[in-house]
Amino acid sequence: MSPRPLRLRKISNPPPVSGFKPYGSKKNRSRAESIFLHYEEYEAIRLCDYEMLNHNQASVIMDVSRPTLTRIYARARQKIAQALVQGSQIIIEGGKIYFDSEWFSCKSCGCYFNNPEKEAKIEKCPLCHSTDIINFDENPENEEEISAHCHDVCVCTNCGHEQSHHYGKPCSEEICPKCGIRMVKKGTPHSKLTN
Amino acid sequence: MKVAITSTGNSQESKLDQRFGRCGFFTIYDTETGGVEFVPNPNKDVQEGAGPASVQLVASRNVSKIISGEFGIKIKSLLDSLKIQMIVLKEPEKTIGEIIKMLNN
Structure with missing residues (x-):
C-alpha cells in the first residue's frame, strides 16, 4: 500500500x-x-x-x-x-x-489582484488606480469600514421614524424612540405595511 | 514597466481573453513608451502544459503584471515565485484599448 x-x-x-x-x-x-x-x-x-x-x-x-x-x-x-x-x-x-500571496479586490473596477512583493504595501488598484481596495483574504472584521458601506435604514412600522442601520445588529432589536416598538428594515414587505 | 494583457485578437478593439494559457494573443503594453505589441500565442491548441509555456513566453519579455480573466492552478505558484502580479478581470466585454486607457488613468 x-x-x-x-x-x-x-x-x-x-x-x-x-x-x-x-x-x-x-x-x-x-x-x-x-x-x-x-x-x-x-x-x-x-x-x-x-x-x-x-x-x-x-x-x-x-x-x-x-x-x-x-x-x-x-x-x-x-x-x-x-x-x-x-x-x-x-x-x-x-x-x-x-x-501564496495575498489577494486584493478593487471595488471600483471589480478586478482581483495579488501582491507579489510581500514587503511592499498595496495601496491602490494596479488597473484603475482607485484606492478603494479591500484585502480579499482577510475576514471582514473591520466593522467600521463595513458600516460605512452599509446604507440600510431601519424604519418604525407605527410612526414611520427612520434611523440608519447598525451593522451586525438586527433591525428588530432596534426600538423606536417615539413609539417604543420594534423596528424593521426599510424596503422589506413588512415595512411597506406602515401606511 | 511592461504589462501583458490576454487578448482574443490582434487589434486594440479585440476583447480580453478569459483564459490565460490558451488565449489568442498576448498584448505587451509598455507603460513608459506607450508601445503596444501583439504576440500570437503558440500554445493556443496545446493539449497540456499551455499555462507554464505561456508563462515562460511572457516572462521572457520582462513583464511585471498580467491581466487576464482567469489563472490556472499551475500558474499561480509559478507567477508568485517569478514576482509577476496577476490581475483577474472578469469582464469579457472589455476591449484591449479600454484596459490600456484604464492603466493610463
Missing part, C-alpha cells in the same frame, strides 16, 4: 537568499556535502523562531496540521544543527510547497 501523499505546505515568504556558506574552513566543501533545507523547513523556522508564533498558529498559516508542523520544525532544527556542527553549507531548496 502506498502512503498518503504529502499535503502541500503554504509558503508566505520565500527566503531572501538561496543558502548559507561556512567560512574559515581549510577544506573546500563541494555541493555534495551541503545540507538541503527545504522551503517548508525554512518557513517553519521563520514562523516559530522569527515571528515567535506557537506551533498551532504556524500550522494554520502553513495550512498543515499541528503535528505535521512540529515534525517539519524538528527536522529543520536537526538539519541546521547538523550544518553548524559539521560546518557544511546550507542550501534552501525543494520540499512539497506552494507559494
Whole structure:
C-alpha cells in the first residue's frame, strides 16, 4: 500500500537568499556535502523562531496540521544543527510547497489582484488606480469600514421614524424612540405595511 | 514597466481573453513608451502544459503584471515565485484599448 501523499505546505515568504556558506574552513566543501533545507523547513523556522508564533498558529498559516508542523520544525532544527556542527553549507531548496500571496479586490473596477512583493504595501488598484481596495483574504472584521458601506435604514412600522442601520445588529432589536416598538428594515414587505 | 494583457485578437478593439494559457494573443503594453505589441500565442491548441509555456513566453519579455480573466492552478505558484502580479478581470466585454486607457488613468 502506498502512503498518503504529502499535503502541500503554504509558503508566505520565500527566503531572501538561496543558502548559507561556512567560512574559515581549510577544506573546500563541494555541493555534495551541503545540507538541503527545504522551503517548508525554512518557513517553519521563520514562523516559530522569527515571528515567535506557537506551533498551532504556524500550522494554520502553513495550512498543515499541528503535528505535521512540529515534525517539519524538528527536522529543520536537526538539519541546521547538523550544518553548524559539521560546518557544511546550507542550501534552501525543494520540499512539497506552494507559494501564496495575498489577494486584493478593487471595488471600483471589480478586478482581483495579488501582491507579489510581500514587503511592499498595496495601496491602490494596479488597473484603475482607485484606492478603494479591500484585502480579499482577510475576514471582514473591520466593522467600521463595513458600516460605512452599509446604507440600510431601519424604519418604525407605527410612526414611520427612520434611523440608519447598525451593522451586525438586527433591525428588530432596534426600538423606536417615539413609539417604543420594534423596528424593521426599510424596503422589506413588512415595512411597506406602515401606511 | 511592461504589462501583458490576454487578448482574443490582434487589434486594440479585440476583447480580453478569459483564459490565460490558451488565449489568442498576448498584448505587451509598455507603460513608459506607450508601445503596444501583439504576440500570437503558440500554445493556443496545446493539449497540456499551455499555462507554464505561456508563462515562460511572457516572462521572457520582462513583464511585471498580467491581466487576464482567469489563472490556472499551475500558474499561480509559478507567477508568485517569478514576482509577476496577476490581475483577474472578469469582464469579457472589455476591449484591449479600454484596459490600456484604464492603466493610463
